[in-house]
Amino acid sequence: MSGKGLVTPGPTMKARSKVAVEDPQLQAALSNLDLRLFTAGVVQAEHPEWKDRVAEIRRETLADLDGWIDKLEAKLLSLGVVVHRAATPEEARAYILGLAQREGVRRVVKSKSMATEEIDLGSALEAVGIESIETDLGEYIVQLADERPSHMITPAIHKTLGQIADVLSKEAGTELPVVREPLTAWARDKLREKFVAADMGITGANFVAADTGTIVVVTNEGNGRFCTSLPRIHVAVVPVEKVVPRFEDLGVLLPTLVMSATGAKMSNYLSMVTGPRREGEIDGPEQLHVVLLDHNRRVLLGTPYEDMLGCIRCGACLNVCPVYRTVGGHAYDSSYSGPMGKILTPLVTGGEEGRDLPFASTLCGACTEACPAEIPLADLLVRLRADLRTPGPVVVPGAQKPAPPPALPVGPVGHSDEHPRKPGEGFATAVTRITVPTRRAPWSQRRMGFDAWSRLWAHPSAYRASLRVGRLGAKALRPRAGWVQRAPLLRAWTDTRDVLVPSGPTFRERWAARERGEERW
Amino acid sequence: MPRVALFATCLVDAVSPETGVASVRLLEAAGCEVEFPAAQTCCGQPAVNSGEPEAATRLARHFVEVFEPFDAIVAPSGSCAAMVHHWYTRLLDGGWRQRAQAVADKTFELSQYLVDELGRPDLGASLGGTTVTVHDACHGLRNLGLKSSARTLLETAGAEIIEMVEPEMCCGFGGTFAVKYEEISAHLADDKLDHGAQTGARYLTSGDGACLMHLEGRRRRTGTGPECVHFAELLAGGLP
Numbered sequence: 001m002s003g004k005g006l007v008t009p010g011p012t013m014k015a016r017s018k019v020a021v022e023d024p025q026l027q028a029a030l031s032n033l034d035l036r037l038f039t040a041g042v043v044q045a046e047h048p049e050w051k052d053r054v055a056e057i058r059r060e061t062l063a064d065l066d067g068w069i070d071k072l073e074a075k076l077l078s079l080g081v082v083v084h085r086a087a088t089p090e091e092a093r094a095y096i097l098g099l100a101q102r103e104g105v106r107r108v109v110k111s112k113s114m115a116t117e118e119i120d121l122g123s124a125l126e127a128v129g130i131e132s133i134e135t136d137l138g139e140y141i142v143q144l145a146d147e148r149p150s151h152m153i154t155p156a157i158h159k160t161l162g163q164i165a166d167v168l169s170k171e172a173g174t175e176l177p178v179v180r181e182p183l184t185a186w187a188r189d190k191l192r193e194k195f196v197a198a199d200m201g202i203t204g205a206n207f208v209a210a211d212t213g214t215i216v217v218v219t220n221e222g223n224g225r226f227c228t229s230l231p232r233i234h235v236a237v238v239p240v241e242k243v244v245p246r247f248e249d250l251g252v253l254l255p256t257l258v259m260s261a262t263g264a265k266m267s268n269y270l271s272m273v274t275g276p277r278r279e280g281e282i283d284g285p286e287q288l289h290v291v292l293l294d295h296n297r298r299v300l301l302g303t304p305y306e307d308m309l310g311c312i313r314c315g316a317c318l319n320v321c322p323v324y325r326t327v328g329g330h331a332y333d334s335s336y337s338g339p340m341g342k343i344l345t346p347l348v349t350g351g352e353e354g355r356d357l358p359f360a361s362t363l364c365g366a367c368t369e370a371c372p373a374e375i376p377l378a379d380l381l382v383r384l385r386a387d388l389r390t391p392g393p394v395v396v397p398g399a400q401k402p403a404p405p406p407a408l409p410v411g412p413v414g415h416s417d418e419h420p421r422k423p424g425e426g427f428a429t430a431v432t433r434i435t436v437p438t439r440r441a442p443w444s445q446r447r448m449g450f451d452a453w454s455r456l457w458a459h460p461s462a463y464r465a466s467l468r469v470g471r472l473g474a475k476a477l478r479p480r481a482g483w484v485q486r487a488p489l490l491r492a493w494t495d496t497r498d499v500l501v502p503s504g505p506t507f508r509e510r511w512a513a514r515e516r517g518e519e520r521w
Numbered sequence: 522m523p524r525v526a527l528f529a530t531c532l533v534d535a536v537s538p539e540t541g542v543a544s545v546r547l548l549e550a551a552g553c554e555v556e557f558p559a560a561q562t563c564c565g566q567p568a569v570n571s572g573e574p575e576a577a578t579r580l581a582r583h584f585v586e587v588f589e590p591f592d593a594i595v596a597p598s599g600s601c602a603a604m605v606h607h608w609y610t611r612l613l614d615g616g617w618r619q620r621a622q623a624v625a626d627k628t629f630e631l632s633q634y635l636v637d638e639l640g641r642p643d644l645g646a647s648l649g650g651t652t653v654t655v656h657d658a659c660h661g662l663r664n665l666g667l668k669s670s671a672r673t674l675l676e677t678a679g680a681e682i683i684e685m686v687e688p689e690m691c692c693g694f695g696g697t698f699a700v701k702y703e704e705i706s707a708h709l710a711d712d713k714l715d716h717g718a719q720t721g722a723r724y725l726t727s728g729d730g731a732c733l734m735h736l737e738g739r740r741r742r743t744g745t746g747p748e749c750v751h752f753a754e755l756l757a758g759g760l761p
Contacts, residue, residue, distance in 0.1 A: 018704045322691040322693065326705050326708050358572075359702075360701075360705075361695065362659070362691045362693060362698045363570060363698075365659055365660070365664065366689075369663055379611075386573065387572075450573035451573070451575065454568055454576035454580050457563050457580060458562070458583040460560040467534065467535050483737075492701075493700055496703045496739065497707065497710070497739045497742055498741040500536055506534050507533055507534040507535075507538035510541075510542060511541075511545075
């Protein structure tokens with residue numbers, strides 16, 4: 001999405017995976033950390049009841065998402081927060097850039113946020129000459145390396161310590177030791193300077209409570225707190241599904257998120273921001289802006305993909321995924337990687353990006369098992385394979401048909417008490433690239449092939465005939481049966497594995513021979 | 522005497538008939554009367570996993586028609602049995618969904634049927650002195666909840682089970698994934714074979730022939746790892 005550097009470049013997931021498997025540095029970085037140990041079943045093992053409660057809260061939220069967004073917006077406005085509803089990344093970026101330029105912002109500090117990655121905000125700020133510094137240590141490292149994060153919780157997990165020392169040394173202009181503590185200390189000093197000098201702090205939000213208007217930012221380094229308290233303007237970019245109905249819901253959501261992400265009981269820092277600085281308070285921003293981002297999410301409500309909006313971005317599905325653990329995050333070439341990324345990327349981009357991602361899965365189901373929000377990730381991957389069959393927008397059964405484009409004042413000004421939102425004004429659903437099935441959609445070669453195959457194999461006689469043809473083919477092409485290293489038409493298999501070429505009777509032939517008394521088992 | 526319909530699976534029928542023969546021998550050793558409905562073909566899983574649910578639905582209907590007359594349906598594959606359990610009711614609707622649910626309720630993976638349904642872990646097989654490590658094939662494990670039944674059969678026969686690191690990690694087969702993403706697929710096979718080799722066991726076994734064909738093919742290419750054999754063949758080899 002961003003065009004930022006990838007350690008495993010390539011035009012397709014397949015090409016990038018090949019690079020990843022053959023990259024010894026990346027393989028060393030991935031194998032040094034047994035990701036699965038972070039999270040394996042911690043929540044399930046220690047608090048089996050949390051998972052159901054989390055899923056229940058998420059489903060309750062999604063059942064009336066627009067209602068909760070309205071409640072949240074009303075609460076935020078009453079706290080003096082400026083709210084902007086953005087249908088697209090372009091709108092979100094335009095609003096934030098407009099605000100920054102209006103306010104004369106020159107330096108921005110960012111706390112790690114998947115939503116700002118999704119809208120590629122950092123590059124947009126840099127493009128207009130505003131310095132934008134990532135303040136999560138891992139994210140800072142990948143920013144200095146001009147790369148994108150490769151894991152939503154641990155952004156630089158694809159780098160070895162030596163590679164990290166190189167990146168930081170280059171920035172420092174002196175050779176730093178290849179030792180964790182001094183490297184971290186150097187980055188800490190550097191980032192402190194950035195925090196103090198910043199005019200604007202930009203964060204995402206792990207959750208936002210609709211009843212109190214509280215924005216929750218979870219970090220382990222305290223950088224989220226600096227970003228939300230030091231600069232005079234704080235902007236939180238919040239995808240719509242981050243809303244939770246009640247502050248008290250955080251009681252189960254937060255520990256579930258942290259345990260699923262890192263295995264720890266709680267994060268080192270937990271920042272809760274409720275409105276901008278009030279009279280008499282000594283810190284906090286003068287202005288607080290919340291950008292609510294839709295980007296093809298609300299159109300998924302009521303469809304089989306609604307469950308995906310229950311994702312709490314814990315990364316558990318990445319950590320247990322055999323594919324992620326083999327190729328790392330850059331192979332996905334998307335803000336979101338791993339199983340959730342394979343689903344969310346084509347959905348939020350309406351099929352413009354990541355169309356090949358759903359196929360890069362063994363469908364082993366480890367992601368579904370690990371997900372603390374009970375999202376049937378493996379099933380959604382299977383569904384997406386079908387719903388991406390025809391070129392163009394993702395075809396989603398049951399999606400609301402896009403409304404005609406409303407005349408929207410997509411202006412630089414958000415909604416506040418002085419500029420109330422007019423009825424009907426909000427997310428422009430017309431920009432969606434999610435569509436509904438039509439009868440006239442052209443069939444792909446794959447579809448024609450499977451259609452013909454299933455018609456044949458629904459007839460036992462045709463099935464038996466195809467087995468006989470297969471046997472004749474094997475006989476004609478291979479003088480030897482059994483395990484062979486090369487076989488015509490099977491290169492994709494035999495490039496990496498031997499193949500078993502059958503020669504004797506099929507099972508059904510042996511069964512018939514036994515029935516006739518010619519064979520004894 | 523329980524009457525059991527064997528769903529051999531297309532892979533066993535076409536490529537590894539020995540697994541089917543072994544399955545019949547085990548079921549008969551457990552006192553079952555085994556039938557092989559000749560009209561059976563494929564469960565349709567390749568189609569649904571390739572994003573072709575209509576083609577899969579056609580084969581799902583055929584499966585339901587062929588197997589619904591029987592008391593129990595047993596397959597030597599957790600993945601094919603899981604297809605019936607997990608996907609048929611999602612693919613079919615109306616009256617077909619009810620028929621599919623009824624068929625799914627009496628469809629079992631082989632070890633599941635012998636141990637959990639019949640309660641016959643002792644088949645009279647003798648595998649004393651044989652060391653085995655078990656790969657938990659994904660769909661049987663996660664869709665059917667299979668974990669202990671194949672191990673119980675092997676241990677009851679006297680085999681020694683040496684557990685590998687991460688027995689629940691995918692072997693990398695994944696149907697068409699094995700040929701679409703062969704580099705990742707082979708990498709995962711190597712991890713599994715390395716973990717198997719570390720146990721020192723003579724055999725790496727599992728309840729899914731497709732995983733084993735992928736692993737054995739890789740083992741023959743690289744020379745690393747224990748011999749990969751379906752548990753039914755190991756057990757049948759120990760029958761008197």
